[in-house]
Amino acid sequence: MNQWQRRLEYWRRRYDITDVVVWLFGLAILAVAVYGTVRSLQTTTYDSKRWAQFVVYGISQGGVYALIALGYTLVYGILFMINFAHGEIFMFGAFGALFTALALDKAGYWNGHPVLSLIIVLLVAMTTSSVIAVLVERVAYRPLRKAPRLVPLITAIGASFTLQYTARSFFGSGLRAFPEMDMLKGSVSVFGLDIGKSHALTIVVSLLMMAGLYWYVQKTKTGKAMRAVAENKDVAALMGIDVDQIIVRTFILGASMAGVAGVLYSLIFFQVKFFMGFVPGIKAFTAAVLGGIGNIPGAMLGGYFLGIFESLGPALILEGLGIPAPSQLKDVIAFTMLVMVLIFRPTGILGEAVSEKRA
Amino acid sequence: MSKKHWLIVLALVAMLALALAACGGKAEEAPATEAPKEEMATEAPKEEATEEATEEAAAEVTCEDEWGCIEIAPDEPIQIGVMQVLSGGAANYGEAGLGGVKVAQSERPEVLGHKVDLVVEDSQCNAEGGQIAAQKLTSNDKIVGIIGANCSSACTPAAQIVTDANMFMISNSCTAPALTAPDTHKLGFLRTVYNDAYQGAVVAEFVYNILGLKKMATIHDGTPYPQQLQEVACQRFTELGGECVAQEAINPDDTDMRPVLTRIAEKQPEVLFFPLYPEAGGHVARQAKEVEGFENVVLVGADGLKVEKFLEAAGDAAIGMWFTGPEVPQNEEYAKKYVEVNGSEPPAPFGEQAYDAYNIILDAIEKVAIKKADGGLLIPRKALLDALYATKDYQGLTGTLSANEYGDFTSPETTKIVIYQAEKVDGKLDFVPKYVYFNGEFTEVK
Amino acid sequence: MALLELHNVHAYYGNIHALKGISLTVDEGEIVTLIGANGAGKTTTLRVITMLLPPREGTVTLNGEDLSQYRTHEIVLKGVSMVPEGRGVFARLTVLENLELGAYTRNDPSGIAEDLERVFTLFPRLKERQGQAAGTLSGGEQQMLAIGRALMSRPRILLLDEPSMGLAPILVESIFDIIQEINRQGTTILLVEQNALMALQIAHRGYVLRTGEIVLADTAENLRNNEMVQKTYLGME
Amino acid sequence: MNPIWRSTLKAGLLTGAIVIYVALTGMVLSLSQRPVIGKLSLGHVVYMLVFVGMGYITAVRSPWRQERPWLVPLQGAVVGGVGAAILALLPLIGRKVDLGWMFVTAKPELYKFLLFNQEQVARGVLYLILTGAVLGGVAAVLPILPEVLHKALLGGASTTLLLGVLAELVQRTVLKKVLGPFFAYKGLKPTGAAILFVVLTVLFGLQAWWRQKHPKVTKSVAAQEAEAASPLRTTLQLGALLLFLLILPVWILNKDTYLNSVVNLVGLYIIMGLGLNIVVGFAGLLDLGYVAFFAIGAYTVALMTSLGPLGHGYSFWQALPVAILLALTAGVVLGIPVLRMRGDYLAIVTLGFGEIIRILANSDWLKPFMGGALGVLDIPKPKIGNWVLKEEYQLYYLILAGILVTWFVASRLYHSRVGRAWQALREDEDVAEAMGIHLVTTKLLAFGFGAAFSGLSGAIFAAKVGSVYPHTFNLIISINVLSLIIVGGIGSLPGVVVGALALVGLPELLREFSEYRMLFYGIALIAMMLVKPEGFWPKRLKVYPRPQEEDAEASAL
């Protein structure tokens, strides 16, 4: 038998009709997407600059997703639980930032000493998020660390509701406007593209934070301890690692990322509301899974990927199919893409390949 | 364990109650077959009002209303149902509505010597929320009427239920045309908020005739109010000879509007009409300034955006933007009272409409209620509803209100639509009225 | 005074009474072995000492200090180090990172470097593979890593749980040689072993556990000659 | 300082933090209009319960309970007093500093209310601290009393309070006939409360006394085996339950529209829960997009039967099988691509699927067929012959029938080859496959059944509500259903019912708490899982009796 026949034989034995259906399913979606893309490129009049703009918009939105996704991934990597309340931790970070910014604005510091103000606001947001995260960990997760897997998922959902409606009771149900910063008005030009200053800031800060996080987890003593705790908590304790403390630190780290995301979000979108954590939370969860949950660069990649697809997808894929109001369907694109990626890479873009099962 | 204990006790009590009920039935010497009928009568005083009640009251006043009466004991308050969305993403509308009612209540806590008590229910922003809230309120036979709900998806099933129960609801923010369209209107449904059909057409006329622009783009957020409003506007605009170059949609929780704006920019509209709510609207207004191709596009919003919150959300990006909205005279006093009673500024519009609804209901009660000698009240249901439909030229916060046969308190004949423009007044953003539309004509405001 | 002393220790897994009043001592410089069937409570005893499973009754003292007031990670600071059953190396971390984590509680870089050298002399294979992920090591190498890692905290007493489990006979011998060598260098050892034959060869004293109780305690030599031990645990008939 | 006093003080600080939280959420003030017993309002209850609860917990945990019981009430008083003193800081600070720019709820009315409307601040603060100390102290007395008395008082007091809070429920049901006179316009009359308290305390006392004399013994497995062989008792219990269910809407709930509507909603969630339980509980596949099938069922019935412009004029009974079939198909179609994913990957993909269905139903694209945001209106009620199931108590029987059918199917499947295969799959997918279980068909079967049940529920829902809107079918429903099966006890059929009652029924009854409903819901989810991580009615192993010899012979023939 030659190589080719052998391959064929292998496939024939290993896969059955359902696998074929899955691939056909995937291919059908892909075909529709390609057809839509080709048609869009033929029929629409967007020039290359417009396309580039879509990508830039996607990256800055993706940066926020990515920062939130990092928190998901960090916690997941250590506790193997989906921290459903993470979106709310982000929201509290934004509220922390809001009140600080308002106070600074009142005192005239906001535009007087913008850089200093930004640093203060970032610190406050990170602290607020961290305090909330630690509280949630202590009350809702720690007592259930040995419970079946789905139980902490439910307390996480409970924590999410509790935080959301606590914020609603405390701060009201309407939106609160975040003060503008003169320094961040206008745009910078990169490669002939105009990028809003706050967006540029988001992209830069999110990249820096992620690089810092990666370094922290890989190189520092605490980071190594985190990875050890992720693998085996009992053995980690036998090394003299305080497992509870490391878990708390992980939450703090993840929450700090969410706090930073809260500030950046506020600087781009200028609105803070009790409900604001819900959608980004879901999106970040999606991003984390897309990149391979538990994987730090994966979360980052997933976030950007998702942001870009949401921004680009409606124009690129749907418009050519003649679908009215395609922007409304951007989440459909995002989730379909997620399914596609997972069909062909069941553990996400950078997830560990478990193509073959362990026995 | 202890939880199980009291469950058992509760079950015991329940059984005891059953047994007593059965015995009681016999003791009253009523034939067993008639017992359920009697129960039905007490449950909802429909045509045959409670017999004992009639007998007792016979001495002085009787209830002759074909739908029965609400009986209020001397020291008993009058109950008004309030159903608003109080949870979920749209909770701010419900909060504003409830706040408006509370302002009204604080000003007028009593009617005919009886305290007014609010029975508040969360109708959420969906069908089953509206259904359950309406069912709960209508099955309380002491409730006179209902103020609410907010979302058309909650109002539609509620209207049916309320009508079936011979009750009524006055919505403060359900603007969907279908609710008061001749063929779909339910008798128990009324609204102090205006009908979108009218406002949308005015937007089209304003853009086409006054601004003189011929290419319009619209954005809605997939919820009933914006979707219908832009639909009507585009229809009228096309009739007038303009062109709707893009009808786009987003999701209410979206934040990044730049992609959709970029796509719209490509169609080169002269005007963008986005009758959204403050959150999404704020994002659109701000981000339109960042997207190439929007430099000269005129922005137009509707009354959903004509709120303080939107100016906060949009900041300076709102300057020069147009808004339409029915004439709601700026009422300093209401705004002040609102803060006094509720502790914060209204988080959303539609509080005034709820305020008016409260007063309209109280006025109607005053008209039809029958006083008993002991100080109690009889409120005939049918007469009350008739009185509501008979409301004429009521001077409310939101203008002059007169009910038509389909439950609309506002109408093109009575309601003026005002066109505002956002401007900086004394360094502070504000809505400045520019035109008033009435009886098919625009008049400039000086 | 004994270095480690357990007195009348009772421990439970949920409702299962796993240890029913265990008392034992380990003196400075000794190798003491616990032998017994599966489920007899050997591993549980080690888990109690490290407070992975705090005892419900009884005391565990190290040098006279009650250990039950501490949590697992603090026990390590007191000088107890454990090589868990099934080795428990951190598979995704490199060999070097594993060893560094062994010294997590310490803050003397020079001392750590010194101990690292010592481990590498003890296990030259580890030095060759220090950059490799621990999961890619063979079973024997993982066992060496686990022992080396435990030594990195400079323990006064080393608890070993089934170091020979699942290893080829040829490796078992060398592991036991190394255990003896470690003991010679001054570390007290408490050894839990299935392979009673080997364990009793290197140990000074031994305890025999059966269903959560100590049924025999004696010097290793006497145990080797004990009829019951020979029959049940050494497989001689 | 004595460590016990130190921890008592800590408990006091915690109490303070909790009451401040409660006060700042605004519920104290906004619930102050609603009386529970006499003048005692719900607003009072929500914050005073914190003092009582913390005092009680401190006492239960107190190491002095045995040795020095006389000190325990003092501990409780300290906890309550310190907590109240901290709460008193809120009005004291709030009167000087404007907290309103941050906390919308921090307003003068709240301060006034907390200080018992006293003009003199000092006096108000004193009252507050005294209240806290007394409540905490009294609550701390309970645990040092003899067990029977302890349980009797606790049961009596909490049940009386509960009746006061749920006054409306009582007044709407048959309970009114007995308890009616105890109730005022809203809440309990003080005298009524006192009588109820005495009666209930006696009842609880008798019950506790009985329990003490006859302690419960857990049955040995052997006894269970014997019982399983002769199931008479179970049959009797089932009969009684069925009877109760049949008379529930008319005789117990008095045909009350609202209560029946709540019961019906619970019923619909039970059907969904039974379906999701197959997917998550039996087969261990985490599905967060379960609402999609509910939506498909609802939209199918809506579009087929609606009398509006979008409808096609079929009857409910024609639409019902189509709805179930479509949902099932959707389940299989979704099932196929996601089969190879595990755990959390599956969760997010299913979540996405749920969102996709909702967004598509809402989209301008499909608006001509599905009505977009304006939904599908005028869905007629089901008819049997000429009998229209118009009222909620009539629809109840339809839903009950649905529950019985789904229960029957789920339970029979569970105790068969397929059910065992699902469980094996949940425990260890690889080994299950090595046991000869075909993963794909087994998973698809679970997905299909789950979807079909959900479709059934959705179909009835559409008919019940009369109009469907895309917004209804959001993620919260999926989350709710998932929560209820876990709170009930994963994999357990009765657990689904308990979970639905706790997570759908209770919040509906608490509708008058309006804006705090979701807050309570969230807190309740956490609390329930902390108290009972295995669920309220955990799954029990089925006991297989050893077959009798005759059996063996019979089957051998």
Added chain:
Amino acid sequence: MAPILVARKVTKRFGGLVAVNELDFEIEEHAIASVIGPNGAGKTTFFNCITGFYVPEEGVIEFEGKEIQGLRPDKITTMGIARTYQNIRLFGKMSAIENVMVGMHPRLSLHWWDAVIHTPAFVRQERKVLRRAWELLDYIGLTDWANHQANSLPYGAQRRLEIARALASEPKLLLLDEPTAGMNPQETAEMIEFIRKLRDDWNLTILLIEHDMKVVMTISEKITVLDFGTKIAEGKPEEIQRNPRVIEAYLGRGAASGLSAAEAPAQAA
């Protein structure tokens, strides 16, 4: 007798690592054979190739004359190969008897609709399933534990239950992965007897992986030694014990000599 399982030039790679290298292997029907070798030599990988968890890159595995390499595990089990696991893998939250019932899965044929309407065939089949499950538990002496959760069983009982579960699928070839791991000499001796009895009672072919040399030497009719995925020796126990390559790579001199010493009494018994 004809070989029941034949492997020819089976190769399995993980990335750059060759776990099993051109392995030739045969086992006669009704035989008991062992695979031994140092940790990581590829023994379990080879098992996984047989049972379909892994697909070998190259080579052929024939079971009763049919090629099975690359088939899914469920198909292979249905053909008559069952196995146990190195670290016990029971369905922990199911009862002991349910574990056995799951084992019967490939021998049952009725569908879900039979279960829902309880067709007579289904009722008959379920009754048979239950009876056989009790019989199997009787056979391994676990009837007292029948209705207990599997992971609450004592260690030894779990090992036996795993074997009962495998037997329930009515295999012709049974693969045992370290069946005596974690047992003391007494228990081990019992297990050896049990395995022999198993073979005779059920007419099985048994292939095992074992580390305990005493077990391997006592029970096996043929031993295959692997090192780094390659077969380095094969033959009868005595031959293996004397094979210098095996001693060098696996047994070690001490163990080899100690083994024969310890073996003597065992053989005497």
